[in-house]
Amino acid sequence: MPPQPAVLLVDDEPRSLEALVRTLEDDFTLFTAHSALEALDILAAESVQAIVADQRMPDMSGVDMLKLVRERHPQVVRIVLSGYTDNHDIIAAVNEAGIYQYLLKPWHPETLQLTLAGAVELFRLQEENELLNVELKSSTPWLKERVAHKRAQATENSAMARIVRTAGSPMDAACQLLTRVAPFDIAVLLEGESGVGKELLARALHYASTRKDHPFVAENCAALPEQLLESELFGHKRGAFTGAYQDHVGLFQRADRGTVFLDEIGETSPAFQAKLLRVLQEGEIRPVGSARAVKVDVRVVSATNRRLVELVAAGRFREDLYYRLSAFAVEVPPLRERAGDIVPIAQSLLAQLAPACHKPAARLAPATLARLSQYRWPGNVRELKNELQRLLVLSDGDELGPEHLSRQVLYGAGENESAELEFLGGVDGDLKTRLETLEKRIVHETMTRLRWNKTRAANELGLSRVGLRSKLTRYGLEQ
Template sequence: MRWFAVSSGTEALALLARQDIALIIADQRMPEMTGAELLERAIEINPNAIRMILTGYTDTAALVQAINQGHIYQYINKPWDRRELKLTVKLALERYELVMENQRLLKELQAANERLKDENLLLKKETDKEFGFTNTVVRQSPAMRHVFNRLDKVIDNSATVLLTGETGTGKTLLAHHIHSRGPRKDKLFIEQNCGTLPETLLESELFGHKRGAFTGAVQDRKGLFEAVDGGTLLLDEISEMSPTLQVKLLQVLQDGSFRRVGESQYRQVDVRVIAATNRDLSTEIENGRFRSDLYYRLNVFPLHIPPLRERIEDIPPLAEHCLRKYRHKLNRQATGFTEEALRDLLRYDYPGNVRELENLIERALILSSGDLIEAGEWLPQPPSDTNEISRLEQLERVQIERSLTINNGNLKLTAKELGISRTTLWRRLKDYQK
């Protein structure tokens, strides 16, 4: 421990400016300025230093005021007791160490919070990549552009959305898209498949339960509606929900209230509900399996996701996305597809839609060994049906539009690349506008 002695307030301030000081002991009567004035000015240079003052005056009103204002930690009357002074200094230095330790811990906590923010941001970006939440969400086909044009109208509010479409078309993806770009993006998003749990367990999962409500309920438990309060809840396969639970869900949609299993007390939540199904709910209503009043509550903003066979323009970019996603995971070098493989991809019907396409690309990578994925057994043979001519026309349109994009709309270069005349190309484009 080092001690410094100076003979005036000016010298003390100069020392403080160049030396890190833990404790300042000043006499009240000094040349140029009083001890109280020195300690007040010392705060601007070193606010962490413990400030003590020695005084021989019985009138200490000014010093008490300085203490109350935080300028002085403590004053010591002259003459002082040596043992008491040593104890006071020891306690003051311990206080200084405690203050500095708290500041160090606070800085570490702030740094940890910043790292956590960065990690959460990175995690969000990785999650976005995993689910396809990038600035290049595949929407090249007219069908998907129409979907996203409608989607933009509902993102900024809390309206209930009903997503319909075949299995694997990307309903969960779009639900994530709605949440991550809406006003609730900083809150929780939780997905619950209504077809994976029996009625009693699903009721407890959604609404929670009270201790003793049923065998195994050993403590009170929040349901998903409480857990996601302020956020978004995706109810997938909503058509599988039992009539009893449909009634409880209807009440939440109407006024935000519900009861835990085994409770009489109503609870209030603010949750945006997105429902999804691959069934025709109108048919389910006709067959008595789904409540019409719940359907009308869910159907505030219906959004149908077209199957992949109706948006084949999206197949090439989706295939490339899946290729990038799995090539590193599977340690494969393939960076693209041969023309024959791409043609086969475009001709296939995809009963499992985007999910099936993803599985096919993963399988193709496992079987691949070169820089390009070639046509082969990894892709089932496309069915030969009466719609083959129509599909060939769709494939031709996809190829023409891709070539136009690559050539920045240059008709001459596009026609040359496709091996057709500019007149033929012009006629095809004219037909596409009808």
């Protein structure tokens, strides 16, 4: 097995550093530093492929430190974490320092893992490129072209390879389509149910594209009211509206030369759709309250859990915007159509979730895996993730048995069966006692519905009047 890539983590806050370590320790060999000066000493002594640095540190800012790293160790791929969301100076400094990626706090574990995977891949390709440049100095032009094509193809495939699935999975078709379209600046629309992993695919598409060295930003269009969504995407000027105390750089501007992912695009208002259409047509944004337009170069990837064609037909989505966004549409299959992927996805999610619950050695029992595989997962991967978190919280040991699964997963129930199973699970006693409890409820429900007409109730229940009277007396229902 090849050695794990080496990554240096720099943060003066012990808890933040610990969170980074828990997220990355399974996939990388980690070095940690609590200050910029300590980090520079480690870089001088150790071979490191990537560095992740916090922006706010007492001795030196993250960006300033990474400028020094660029001068002394230019091959190391640089990533900065920052809590600032609208600071022009930081964004400019990030570009000046040649930083590979700029991640906002609070960072998402999957985002950080994918970013570092891309950084390590970039480091590998840089080393390979240096060797190839030496080897190909005397080679023929056609050989140079062939090697360059192979290298580009390997980068694209590595991004899609991180989408967890089994051989022959229905997800293969979506990944193959995205791999083909990745090198081209074409708008992509991802269609599929909520929770199927559309954002994960959008990130993989970004890292397989020629824009991989520039930012990827995401926004859920259904999570914000129209004015805030416009401000978040396009930015605003100070005083543009109540609460706008300073200028704000929007996501489109922060993602310049990168990718913008717009989730739940079908939930936007007609007014916002008109503004977004203009941005796509003109290639420029106008911050709220500004008289000046700003040119931006972004690739737009959008996603929806609704059929945009139907929304267009109903007059709730602009037809011209639909054709702009869906230049290349990809259908993402739900988890119930990918039964073979459930186990590897569950195990991958468990590896991510377990450290946060202080159970790094947690594993799924065979009986648990069987139950997970049999369930239809109407909430897709998001529901599966919630179920695994439940197991981690409720289980005492490292082996996660099926006894702590929710009832609908444990019994493979559909939505209509959940209430029934909830009742059955609450009935105490042995089998005979439980059956008598159910019989009492059935008799009582029938009598109440038929307004205590004993003749009709006896006929419906298949009893004689004497038999019905006996049960009413037995269960104390006669009165």
